[in-house]
Amino acid sequence: MDLRKLPGTGTAISPIGQGATRLGTRDRHDRGTVDARIAALRHGIARGLTYVDTAPLYGGGFSEEIVGEALTGIRQRCFLATKVYLDDDSDRASVRRSIRDSMRRLATDYLDLVQIHWPNPFARQEEALAGLEDAVVDGEVRHIGVSNYCAREIHEAQGYLAESRIATNQYEFNLLNRGILEDHRSLAQDVLLIAYSPLNQGRLTASSKQAAVVREIALERGATPAQIILSAVLADGQCVAVVRASSIGHIDDAAGALELLLSPGELDRIRAESPAGPVFISPDEIDLVGTAQMPPYRSLEDAQANSHLLVPSPATLAERLRKDALPMPLRVHRKADGRYIVDTYDPMDQVKKFWAWVMARPSEPIPVYVLES
Ligand SMILES: NC(=O)c1ccc[n+]([C@@H]2O[C@H](COP(=O)([O-])OP(=O)(O)OC[C@H]3O[C@@H](n4cnc5c(N)ncnc54)[C@H](OP(=O)(O)O)[C@@H]3O)[C@@H](O)[C@H]2O)c1
Known part of the structure; x- marks a missing residue:
């Protein structure tokens, strides 16, 4: 398969x-698990x-420290991407600091791609993007990208860049x-889509019917279901997939x-x-779960206080929704009693999206994907 070009640049990536x-x-952490991941990363490279x-x-x-360790001696062969998270008070200098901290942890003197991890409508975008552009001018960063941005947010961010472009x-x-495919259509030639969770967080397919089709094609092609899915995602989105x-x-x-x-x-x-899109249900029908360390927020006040320091906070995500960002559907399962419960792969991610919706669109049905249990 051909390498994928970063639009408007001479760079092509796996x-x-x-x-x-x-x-x-x-x-x-468990050092045995970490060592196995290092071996897997190096094997993948x-x-x-x-x-x-x-x-x-x-x-x-x-994670950056371990990736730095894994890339010992082979850094030059890699396209190394990391991110920067924008706090409400991030500025040009703090973005530079974050980039340099990442470089130190990754034991490298340049980064191929730095992506703004999440749009933050409370942050001063022009400051953040200026910080990123400074790092490009100084040769610390090769390309600028974003993550979790919808097309409207990308257009706005691009407007704050003087010379550089948002490549991914x-x-x-x-x-x-x-959902991102339709939203991204206006940008298709300008911004490379990088698909995260391409294997649907390990569930692979959307339904047992789709799984049967994938298995059938896998058998015909002498491939595994995961290979068929990755190949389908890459073809469908004309994108890159990060698994x-x-x-x-x-x-x-x-x-x-x-x-x-x-x-x-x-x-x-x-x-x-593939499902045509999410379905809409009442937030009142959804039960939240948390993790062993973090119980879910039980009230709007708790979500607003955000005592677990979830990033982005529910309030930040709510502000994006108020500004008409592309909604991010929840993942839920239907329970025997007819109610719904959020999926446990990343439950706090569901919890913050749930409360963001309730804050921004009180009394409106919430978009969800109902997973087969
Ligand atoms: N920008 C963002 O906000 C954001 C959010 C989420 C994720 N990401 C990025 O996307 C990456 C992947 O996302 P993800 O972990 O959410 O989802 P994913 O890659 O779709 O799924 C990962 C799961 O699939 C399993 N898997 C991998 N290869 C498989 C195979 N050949 N057959 C069957 N199962 C397989 C993995 O198991 P094993 O671990 O056992 O291999 C793991 O449980 C992350 O590591 C991260 O870099 C970015």
Whole structure:
């Protein structure tokens, strides 16, 4: 499969990248798991998955440290991407500091791509983008990208850049959630879409019917279901996909997908089983769950106070919705009693999106994808 060009630049990258999430934190991790991930990352790079994605938010910088360790001696072969998170009071200098902290943790003197992790309508965008542009001028950063931005937000951000351009937007895109495609249409030639959670957070497909179609095609092509899905995502979105694959076997699966091109007929068969979009239900019908460390917010006041320091905060996400950002549907399961419960892959992500909706659109039905249990 051909490398994917970053629009308006001479840079081309591997169509499948490796995401470095779920490595733990400096204080809470299992060294055996970390060593296995380092081995998997290095194996992936050897197999052509040379684009690596991390962020200061992943484990509070621990992911960057481990990626830095994994890239010892092979940094030059990689396209190394990280992110910067904009607080309400971020400015030009704090963005530079964040970039330099990332470079230190990653043990590198340049970053190939720095993405603004989330749009923050309370932050001074012009300051943040000026900080990023300074880093490009000084040779610390090669390309500027964003993440979780919808098209309207990208246009606005681009307006704050003097010389550079926004080359990429990392956003959830998989066989379940395809909402960004329509939104991105006006930008298709200008901004490369980087699909995160391309394997639908390990659920792979959107439904058992779609899983059956994927299995059928996998059998016909002598490939694995994950390879068929990655290939479908790449073709459908004309994008790059960043996958979390923790084992050598899963890395080999992803690398194998680079060799696979699906026919238009095969893509149509898979698309025919994708949901047309989210459905809308009353927030009152949804039960929230948290994690062992974090109970979910139970009231609007709790969500506003954001005592878990979730980023983005529910209030930040609510402000985006008030400014007509593309809504981000929740993932829920239907319970035996007819109510719904949020999915547990990343429950606090569901919790903040839930309260953001309730803050911004009180009494309006909320968009959800109902997952098969
Ligand atoms: N910008 C953002 O806000 C944002 C948000 C979310 C994610 N991301 C990025 O996207 C990356 C991936 O996202 P994600 O973890 O949410 O979802 P994902 O890549 O769609 O799914 C990861 C899950 O799929 C499993 N998997 C991997 N290869 C497989 C295979 N061949 N067959 C079956 N299962 C397989 C993984 O298991 P194993 O771990 O056992 O291999 C893991 O449980 C992250 O690492 C991160 O870099 C960015």
